[in-house]
Amino acid sequence: MAGIFSRVDHTSVISLLVLAAGVLLLWDTPLVYPLKVLVVFFHELSHGAMAVLTGGEIIEIEVVAQQGGHCITAGGSRFLTLSAGYLGSLLWGAAILILAARTRFDRPLSVLLGVLLLVITLIYVRPFISFGFFFGAASAAALIASGIWLSERLNDFFLRIIGLTSCLYAIADIKSDVLDRPGLRSDAAMLGELTGIPTQVWGVLWIALAVLGAGLALLVASRDTSTGLARLRKTAPAR
Numbered sequence: 001m002a003g004i005f006s007r008v009d010h011t012s013v014i015s016l017l018v019l020a021a022g023v024l025l026l027w028d029t030p031l032v033y034p035l036k037v038l039v040v041f042f043h044e045l046s047h048g049a050m051a052v053l054t055g056g057e058i059i060e061i062e063v064v065a066q067q068g069g070h071c072i073t074a075g076g077s078r079f080l081t082l083s084a085g086y087l088g089s090l091l092w093g094a095a096i097l098i099l100a101a102r103t104r105f106d107r108p109l110s111v112l113l114g115v116l117l118l119v120i121t122l123i124y125v126r127p128f129i130s131f132g133f134f135f136g137a138a139s140a141a142a143l144i145a146s147g148i149w150l151s152e153r154l155n156d157f158f159l160r161i162i163g164l165t166s167c168l169y170a171i172a173d174i175k176s177d178v179l180d181r182p183g184l185r186s187d188a189a190m191l192g193e194l195t196g197i198p199t200q201v202w203g204v205l206w207i208a209l210a211v212l213g214a215g216l217a218l219l220v221a222s223r224d225t226s227t228g229l230a231r232l233r234k235t236a237p238a239r
Helices: 002-006 010-025 033-053 078-102 106-124 131-149 152-180 187-195 199-221 228-235
Strands: 057-064 068-074
Touching: 010 078, 010 152, 010 199, 033 057, 033 068, 033 078, 033 106, 033 131, 033 152, 057 106, 057 131, 078 106, 078 152, 078 187, 078 199, 106 131, 106 152, 131 152, 152 187, 152 199, 187 199
Parallel strands: none
Antiparallel strands: 057 068
16 A cells, blocks of 8 residues: 555646546536446446356346436346445446556547447347437447547546546445435345345445545556556557
C-alpha cells in the first residue's frame, strides 16, 4: 500500500477528482443518464458472468429505462452470483479507468468494449423489442464508432468518464437499494434470505468494499506515468 501512495502522480489524482466532481454535479441530468444505464448493464452482466464461472448459465438479461433490470440464471453458485452485481460493476469501472489512464490502448479498448456489449445484447438481452435491447445495441455502436473514428485522447476521456461513473454508481446504488430502502427485494435482500445475515449487514459490507475499491482504482490509475503499464504510453512510437 505504501508503494502505491509513493508513486502517485498528484496531478493525475486531481484531474480524476475533477472529472468525478463533474459527473456528480451532472448526476441527475440527461448527460449522465446513459452512463448510469450502461452501469446497470455491467451490473447484470456481472451476475451472469459469475453464474457461468461457477458452472451455471445465463437465461436472460433485461435492462429498463428506470435504471433497473434483472439477470435470470440457472445453476452456479447462488451466493457468488448474488454478490457479483454491485461489486462487479465496480470492478468493470475500475478496470476501464485503470486501462484508460495507464495504457495507450484507448481506441482498441473502446472497440472491444463495444463488441462485447453488442454480443451480450444480441445473445442475452430480451425481449428483442425493448429499451434494453435498443440501448445495448446503440451503446455498442457508439463505442465501436468512437474507437474507430475518434482520437485516442477523446477515447481516453470517454473511457475515464465511464470508469468513474461505474465506480460512483456502484456506491450510490448500494446505498439506495440496500440502506435507504431495506425492504426492497435487492441482491442484498435475497442474499440475506440465503444466508440469514441481515440485508443491512451486506449493504454496509458492500459499501465499504466499494469505497475501498474505488479509492484503490483511483490511486492505481494515478500512478507515476514512468512506471508500470503507463510506460507503454510513454515509450511507444507516436502515430
